[in-house]
Amino acid sequence: MITKIVKQRYLFAMLLPAVLIVFTFSYVPIFGWIIAFVNYRPGVPLFSSEWVGLKQFVAFFTETKDFVYLLRNTLSINIGALIANLGTAFVFALLLNEIRLKFFGRLIQTVTFFPFFISWIIIYSLSSSLFATSSGAINETLVQWGWIKEGINVLGDPKYAWAFIILIGVWKFLGYNSVIFISSIASIPSEFYEAAQIDGANRFQRMWYITIPNLIPTLIVLLILNSGWILNSNFEQFYLFTNTTNWEKMEVLDIYIYRYGLQLLNYPYATAVGIMKTVISLVIIVLVNATAKKTTGKAIF
Amino acid sequence: MKERTISGTLFDTGNFLFMLFILLLMVFPFVYILSYSLSSPNMLKGGLVLFPAGFTFDSYAKAFGDPAVLKGAFVSVARALIGPAVMLFFTSMAAYVLTRNDLVFAKFFRKYFVFTLYISSGIIPMYLLMGYLELKGTFLIYIVPGAVSVFSMVLIKTYIEGLPKELEEAAVVDGANDFRLFFQVIFPICTPVFAAVVLFDCVNQWNAFIDTQIYNTMSPNLYPLQYVLYNTLNQINSLDQLKVQGQTQLSAITPQTFKMAITVITVLPIACVYPFLQKYFIKGLLVGSIKG
Numbered sequence: 001m002i003t004k005i006v007k008q009r010y011l012f013a014m015l016l017p018a019v020l021i022v023f024t025f026s027y028v029p030i031f032g033w034i035i036a037f038v039n040y041r042p043g044v045p046l047f048s049s050e051w052v053g054l055k056q057f058v059a060f061f062t063e064t065k066d067f068v069y070l071l072r073n074t075l076s077i078n079i080g081a082l083i084a085n086l087g088t089a090f091v092f093a094l095l096l097n098e099i100r101l102k103f104f105g106r107l108i109q110t111v112t113f114f115p116f117f118i119s120w121i122i123i124y125s126l127s128s129s130l131f132a133t134s135s136g137a138i139n140e141t142l143v144q145w146g147w148i149k150e151g152i153n154v155l156g157d158p159k160y161a162w163a164f165i166i167l168i169g170v171w172k173f174l175g176y177n178s179v180i181f182i183s184s185i186a187s188i189p190s191e192f193y194e195a196a197q198i199d200g201a202n203r204f205q206r207m208w209y210i211t212i213p214n215l216i217p218t219l220i221v222l223l224i225l226n227s228g229w230i231l232n233s234n235f236e237q238f239y240l241f242t243n244t245t246n247w248e249k250m251e252v253l254d255i256y257i258y259r260y261g262l263q264l265l266n267y268p269y270a271t272a273v274g275i276m277k278t279v280i281s282l283v284i285i286v287l288v289n290a291t292a293k294k295t296t297g298k299a300i301f
Numbered sequence: 302m303k304e305r306t307i308s309g310t311l312f313d314t315g316n317f318l319f320m321l322f323i324l325l326l327m328v329f330p331f332v333y334i335l336s337y338s339l340s341s342p343n344m345l346k347g348g349l350v351l352f353p354a355g356f357t358f359d360s361y362a363k364a365f366g367d368p369a370v371l372k373g374a375f376v377s378v379a380r381a382l383i384g385p386a387v388m389l390f391f392t393s394m395a396a397y398v399l400t401r402n403d404l405v406f407a408k409f410f411r412k413y414f415v416f417t418l419y420i421s422s423g424i425i426p427m428y429l430l431m432g433y434l435e436l437k438g439t440f441l442i443y444i445v446p447g448a449v450s451v452f453s454m455v456l457i458k459t460y461i462e463g464l465p466k467e468l469e470e471a472a473v474v475d476g477a478n479d480f481r482l483f484f485q486v487i488f489p490i491c492t493p494v495f496a497a498v499v500l501f502d503c504v505n506q507w508n509a510f511i512d513t514q515i516y517n518t519m520s521p522n523l524y525p526l527q528y529v530l531y532n533t534l535n536q537i538n539s540l541d542q543l544k545v546q547g548q549t550q551l552s553a554i555t556p557q558t559f560k561m562a563i564t565v566i567t568v569l570p571i572a573c574v575y576p577f578l579q580k581y582f583i584k585g586l587l588v589g590s591i592k593g
Contacts, residue, residue: 001405004405005405008403008404008405008479010478010479010480011398011401011404011479012398013480014394014395014397014398014479014480014483015394015395015398015399015404015410017391017394017395017448017449018391018392018394018395018414018449018454019395019410019413021391021445021448021449022413022414022417022449022451024430024434025427025430025445025446026417026421026422027417028430029422029423029426029427029429029430030420030422030426031426032422032425032426032427032429032430033422033423033426035425035426035429092323095316095319095320096320098312098313098316099316099317099320100313101317104317104320107324108320108323108324110576110579111324111327111328112323112327113579113582113583114327114572114575115327117504117508117571117575117582118508118568118571119507119508119509119510119527119567120508120510121508121510121527121530121531121534121567122527122530122564122567122568124534125334125530125534125560125564126330126331126333126334126564128534128538129330129333129334129337129557129560129561130330130333135347135557137333137347137348137349137350138349140347140348140349141348141349144347144348171326171327174323176586179583179586179587180586180587183587202306202309203306203309203312204308204312235511236510236511239511239514254424257423257424257425258424261424261425261428262424262425262428262515267425267429270423270424270425271423271425271426274422274423274424274425274426275423277423278420278421278422278423282419282420285419
């Protein structure tokens, strides 16, 4: 063993920097979880801090009703987004495949993929230009045309919050999500279609009996694999689109942790909520993974 | 496969129109900000703008005359160049080593890296760690924590595993050690996968803003372009509230056109390289989806 390690010294030299970097930035912070269990004060060494046990965890559930709306928002928005994203990508890929002008099809794919590379700040900037209540271009136009009397407050009204945040995500991720469907359509053997045609199947029948059934497994696998992440929200998106008027429908776990930790400087409480989120996510991923392995034979790990 | 039926033609037409609609939905917001940023404010009538009204580069002149924008552009370019280079160096070496099944503890090391994809410590411990390491308020905070990307590592590893084993064997027969084996034999033929991961990282660096918000708000010299844009948006929102109280302003450019100009400047680099690089993105995405 020792001689083998000596022989592989170059390999270890190449691996070591990555091991250390990952240790520092991924494993060391996990030890920081201890601040959720002690009476943490900045400047006071951790080992001399008083041990308070699960106090912060209990506080989250008993002192306020925060977790009720947080879970409602996090789950509703993320499950809604998961279904909306995959559903639209599925239909979009299917329809794109039926476009006969190949050049046009490629153009559409290129253009829809583009928003994936645009930052959330830009999307926020675009949204405020288009949807702001009084100065937004769309509201202004609709008022000019006399379709509505005054601008609709899409960005601030809690009524529209869920639909809006999900649709913005659909816009950004449509191209990205459909890539995998487009490639699985491309991998369907052309003999299937030829055979069906000889049997007299028309275009719609071929789509219905060949393309769609061949895509469904991909859809299910993606649905299962992505459902492991339903407690994780896209931080930047929520950070930008949550405001003082829509927060009760928009605030999700990640934003809540940020607010309590870095704005209200309650480190132990924010860390405790973060730990719960990570642990529950992990449990969901393990369960989902086991289910995926059993039902589809595919798994994340 | 060619057959013409009425329902088929109807479907084709409808489908074509639908795709045209999607195209419009994706393109219009960008056309809008571009046209708006090139308009002179006193010609703008409000509502949807398709073509610049009273073509002018005034708002761009103002944007490029703003030291915050120039500094921001410099920081963003520095991030987008240095970050991916550092990431590729550390990540690709490790990825190669993990492909070697003869490595002692190979299994352990693979698990060691992949585990971090599924568990994250959360924002507070990370924040405190950056304080202890004295990375807060420095440029290094944009580079060092991302020096290893486990996701990229998985992509590169998958790619190297797909290469013919004979290449390595031939080099070993020629007496190359592991260093030379990686840097002279493997590294040069990994260009496609490297292009994919570097570009992804490059775009992420260019788009990043939350790390500035968390760690570097006290150092205006380290604001990337995205953060400058974010500040501009916030200022405009408070200006809008002033305007409600009865103040209007007419000048060569307004905060709105200024905002549009910065938005365009921030999108432009990606828009320029994107059409040429899209195939690498898609390739990387498909490799990643097999196992990621």
